[in-house]
Amino acid sequence: MATSPSEIPSLRKDGVGERPFHRLLVANRGEIAVRIIRACRDLGIEAVAVYSDADVDALHVRLADDAVRLGPPPPSESYLRIDAIVEAARSTGAEAIHPGYGFLAERAAFARAVERAGIVFVGPPSATIDALGDKLHARRLARDAGVDIVPGTLEPVAVERPDQVSTIVAEAEAIGYPVLVKAAAGGGGRGMRRVARAADLPAALVAGSREADAAFGDGRVYLEREIAPARHVEVQLLGDADGRVVAVGERDCSLQRRHQKLVEEAPAPGLDRDARRRLHDMAVRIGRAAGLRNAATAEFLLDPDGAFHFLEVNTRLQVEHGVTELVAGIDIVTEQIRIAAGQPLSVELLRAAEQAVEPMGHAIEVRLTAEDPARGFTPTPGRVTRWRLPSGPGVRVDTGLEEGDRIAPEYDNLIAKLIVHGPTRDAALARLRRALDEIEVGGVQTTVPFHRFVAADPSFRAGRLSTAWVDERWDGAADYQRAARLAQLAAGVVARRDGSTTGAAVTRAVTRAGPGPSTAAAGDGGWLRAGREAAVDRWPR
Amino acid sequence: MSAAPGDPLDPGDPGLAATDPAAIRVTVTAAAGRPEVPALVIDGRATDVTVTGPDERGRAVVTAGGGSGGEGAGEPGGERRAVLFLDPSPRPGGSADGIIRREVVVGGWRVEVEIEGNRRAALRERATRAREAVAHGGPTEVRAIIPGRVLSVSVVAGDDVVAGQQILAIEAMKMQNELRAPRDGRITRVAVAADQTIEVGDLLVVIE
Numbered sequence: 042m043a044t045s046p047s048e049i050p051s052l053r054k055d056g057v058g059e060r061p062f063h064r065l066l067v068a069n070r071g072e073i074a075v076r077i078i079r080a081c082r083d084l085g086i087e088a089v090a091v092y093s094d095a096d097v098d099a100l101h102v103r104l105a106d107d108a109v110r111l112g113p114p115p116p117s118e119s120y121l122r123i124d125a126i127v128e129a130a131r132s133t134g135a136e137a138i139h140p141g142y143g144f145l146a147e148r149a150a151f152a153r154a155v156e157r158a159g160i161v162f163v164g165p166p167s168a169t170i171d172a173l174g175d176k177l178h179a180r181r182l183a184r185d186a187g188v189d190i191v192p193g194t195l196e197p198v199a200v201e202r203p204d205q206v207s208t209i210v211a212e213a214e215a216i217g218y219p220v221l222v223k224a225a226a227g228g229g230g231r232g233m234r235r236v237a238r239a240a241d242l243p244a245a246l247v248a249g250s251r252e253a254d255a256a257f258g259d260g261r262v263y264l265e266r267e268i269a270p271a272r273h274v275e276v277q278l279l280g281d282a283d284g285r286v287v288a289v290g291e292r293d294c295s296l297q298r299r300h301q302k303l304v305e306e307a308p309a310p311g312l313d314r315d316a317r318r319r320l321h322d323m324a325v326r327i328g329r330a331a332g333l334r335n336a337a338t339a340e341f342l343l344d345p346d347g348a349f350h351f352l353e354v355n356t357r358l359q360v361e362h363g364v365t366e367l368v369a370g371i372d373i374v375t376e377q378i379r380i381a382a383g384q385p386l387s388v389e390l391l392r393a394a395e396q397a398v399e400p401m402g403h404a405i406e407v408r409l410t411a412e413d414p415a416r417g418f419t420p421t422p423g424r425v426t427r428w429r430l431p432s433g434p435g436v437r438v439d440t441g442l443e444e445g446d447r448i449a450p451e452y453d454n455l456i457a458k459l460i461v462h463g464p465t466r467d468a469a470l471a472r473l474r475r476a477l478d479e480i481e482v483g484g485v486q487t488t489v490p491f492h493r494f495v496a497a498d499p500s501f502r503a504g505r506l507s508t509a510w511v512d513e514r515w516d517g518a519a520d521y522q523r524a525a526r527l528a529q530l531a532a533g534v535v536a537r538r539d540g541s542t543t544g545a546a547v548t549r550a551v552t553r554a555g556p557g558p559s560t561a562a563a564g565d566g567g568w569l570r571a572g573r574e575a576a577v578d579r580w581p582r
Numbered sequence: 583m584s585a586a587p588g589d590p591l592d593p594g595d596p597g598l599a600a601t602d603p604a605a606i607r608v609t610v611t612a613a614a615g616r617p618e619v620p621a622l623v624i625d626g627r628a629t630d631v632t633v634t635g636p637d638e639r640g641r642a643v644v645t646a647g648g649g650s651g652g653e654g655a656g657e658p659g660g661e662r663r664a665v666l667f668l669d670p671s672p673r674p675g676g677s678a679d680g681i682i683r684r685e686v687v688v689g690g691w692r693v694e695v696e697i698e699g700n701r702r703a704a705l706r707e708r709a710t711r712a713r714e715a716v717a718h719g720g721p722t723e724v725r726a727i728i729p730g731r732v733l734s735v736s737v738v739a740g741d742d743v744v745a746g747q748q749i750l751a752i753e754a755m756k757m758q759n760e761l762r763a764p765r766d767g768r769i770t771r772v773a774v775a776a777d778q779t780i781e782v783g784d785l786l787v788v789i790e
Binding site: 422531546547 | 631642644646689691697730
């Protein structure tokens with residue numbers, strides 16, 4: 042039924058069927074670098090990897106046809122070095138650069154440097170990244186396109202101007218508390234603060250602005266009303282050089298912890314055909330207004346009354362693009378590469394866009410991260426001593442990690458994406474439970490227990506989703522306690538049976554990640570949890 | 583916290599004499615009247631936990647809580663879980679202390695378990711109690727539990743702090759973590775400075 046690209050007659054000189062590029066450089070690491078290298082292979086393109094000293098032996102380096110060292114592990118000395126990456130592309134003869142997500146993916150300066158070097162940037166043009174990366178500009182653009190936006194300011198707030206404090210407080214009052222302080226340069230949740238009362242606003246603005254400045258070199262912040270409870274729903278957009286912009290489906294990314302997405306699914310449960318069409322239309326309108334080319338995602342909040350409020354546009358490949366690929370039967374990364382080479386949107390993609398309001402099947406992605414879900418999702422860098430991943434019908438795993446690898450503290454702690462697909466949401470959930478049961482991971486604590494809970498939880502199964510779901514439903518400490526008890530029993534029984542202890546055996550579950558007895562005496566790491574309450578938020582990617 | 587009598591997963595056994603509430607005692611005794619049949623006693627109660635394995639790759643199956651007797655172990659109705667036994671990652675301080683350490687993974691939870699003989703454990707518990715009695719009201723050493731870089735230090739030696747007050751900001755895994763005082767007290771030592779790179783276990787501050 043599906044026509045393979047090679048059978049489609051070429052409509053133009055640079056049309057479908059030709060290899061878009063001979064060589065492409067992947068300016069990223071981890072699972073997304075592996076994902077892009079695989080797309081290159083599928084298209085017959087040679088892939089060039091880049092790496093830091095922490096990633097010399099990483100999977101993405103090994104899979105690539107060529108690899109260039111960027112520098113020491115800190116991102117600022119490796120994966121964020123625009124000059125080094127452009128030079129790596131030049132020296133290896135790469136005609137295009139795919140930035141993945143994170144790092145330089147949404148830095149217009151990077152796209153510009155790539156364009157100026159005569160290399161193709163696989164993503165929207167630098168001008169579009171600039172325009173949409175400025176969240177304030179995006180808000181104004183959406184409003185002008187007739188799309189409802191989250192209530193808030195349209196201009197940056199004057200931070201560190203004591204004389205302006207009363208004006209700012211009045212503005213916040215008009216928007217309505219609680220408000221969120223957000224960075225105009227956006228991304229990763231950095232610079233974001235929730236403020237419940239006027240007294241906390243000035244400090245939050247200063248802290249948010251400082252953090253935004255440190256993260257993006259741009260301290261501008263703005264205010265937005267917090268919509269709660271809300272669902273986070275986003276639309277996958279693709280546009281080509283002919284000015285065609287289509288929506289190929291939406292994703293529900295409501296399960297978040299401190300604005301970090303944990304679970305994503307497509308389609309969004311409970312939307313009827315009309316709501317879906319309305320949502321996709323709004324997203325396409327924003328994409329057209331922005332002159333979108335290549336891939337982007339329009340993010341919305343869905344309030345309890347069924348109204349969508351535009352949040353922002355991400356001008357890059359999303360972490361969770363895989364769920365849309367499975368439901369729509371498309372390959373977003375190869376599509377991106379073809380578009381970058383000047384080819385029009387593929388026939389498969391246009392067909393998927395036509396069917397997007399009546400999706401077939403359901404896909405769910407869980408993000409396996411090196412975080413402790415019993416301790417407020419504290420990062421748990423370390424060496425992975427056991428790593429067995431699931432497979433079988435309807436199961437896709439995207440990872441860049443291998444057994445024996447060290448999860449470096451310098452980078453994002455996403456270690457694998459488990460994506461399941463089935464004819465219905467219930468079928469997908471059953472596959473998720475099955476796949477999670479097959480995972481074996483040791484050496485570092487991961488979010489596997491949390492995802493097992495989600496997959497078995499009746500309210501998740503019923504589709505009762507909200508961005509507050511995790512805090513309301515998940516009691517990680519209690520779940521851990523029960524597992525620890527069983528682990529102790531098992532260890533004690535085995536020790537007695539093997540005769541490794543004489544007489545009775547005593548087993549204890551020791552404090553994880555604890556460096557020694559003195560910290561345990563200081564309250565079992567409670568200080569860090571307290572710190573996390575006020576810790577930096579990470580906005581969904 | 584109510585569980586069926588004899589449920590080995592119920593941590594709330596009032597008869598538990600161990601001073602360390604997190605410890606579990608596992609004893610093998612002879613079944614009543616049948617000295618050739620070993621019976622498993624956990625925290626003073628006869629129970630029926632069976633462990634099949636672990637095999638060469640550390641895979642085991644644990645069945646627990648199916649009944650309350652030493653016989654009929656592993657019957658249906660109990661909790662049956664796949665368990666992974668792994669060698670633990672090396673810890674600071676070495677392991678030549680007679681304690682066996684295992685990393686046991688249950689349902690994705692990574693539990694570091696220490697196993698030692700009953701008698702040795704009793705001695706250790708006594709020593710720990712004595713140490714805690716001293717430590718109570720004594721200085722608290724706040725140490726790093728994640729590696730990273732110190733962004734800023736908000737206190738100096740001599741400052742009085744209250745529980746929850748910010749002490750340091752640390753950048754780890756792209757995030758800024760604000761570390762707060764675990765208790766009220768006075769800062770007697772600040773062991774780190776801004777921009778310093780820290781490793782797990784490094785002393786950060788001392789509160790007295």
